[in-house]
């Protein structure tokens with residue numbers, strides 16, 4: 001590990017304290033180049049959902065019922081069948097089982113409240129409405145408490161295949177299904193408890209990378225084949241074939257010490273992928289890391 005005073009993330013030196021005490025973003029910010037920036041109706045809808053979801057998150061009201069617009073439904077109906085076709089070929093068995101169990105369909109955008117009620121009895125997980133991407137430590141504080149933050153807005157309709165930020169499609173078709181699997185839920189909660197407990201910025205960053213290269217952009221071995229495990233890949237029609245077949249990407253065995261020292265750029269197609277031999281392997285590696293860090297959550 002690098003010295004705690006010289007952390008580098010996304011190629012830039014960062015203050016380790018921001019990993020432990022992240023800023024709270026109180027206003028909607030669409031980054032420069034966001035496809036929805038010039039569309040008044042889209043920006044207004046984003047403000048509306050930002051306020052609604054932030055209120056429900058902070059007041060612990062659970063996911064609000066959202067009446068989705070015709071345009072939002074159109075985007076869902078355009079993207080989800082394309083993803084489903086790729087999932088059937090390339091997603092890991094755990095994900096496919098989970099997606100079928102939750103009956104997430106390609107016609108209607110699911111209501112998070114309904115999914116949350118389905119998860120509870122099986123894995124004691126619930127969904128927390130999120131106004132946007134939450135800072136990493138805040139995000140994991142919710143998960144440590146078995147709540148998974150999920151956005152409720154959709155990407156802009158001009159680029160249905162692309163989103164510069166996590167949206168409903170990323171969350172609902174990437175992250176949410178495997179929350180109904182007990183072993184997956186426990187892996188996620190352990191990462192979260194460790195990240196939410198340590199007061200060392202370098203340890204939070206290491207856990208963030210462990211999570212990035214498994215939960216978010218991980219590949220997994222299954223009966224001699226490499227399958228897609230990570231939500232960031234599963235929710236992108238471009239990343240699925242890229243992660244498995246592109247010559248511009250590397251696919252290396254998941255070695256924890258390499259993973260936690262590998263930086264990445266979340267704004268680009270990924271160039272480094274790690275292949276884990278199994279979910280129990282990830283669990284053992286994570287437990288070893290948490291013990292080595294001396295974080296008292298096991």
Ligand SMILES: [Fe+2]
Nearest residue numbers: 166216231232
């Ligand atoms: Fe994600």
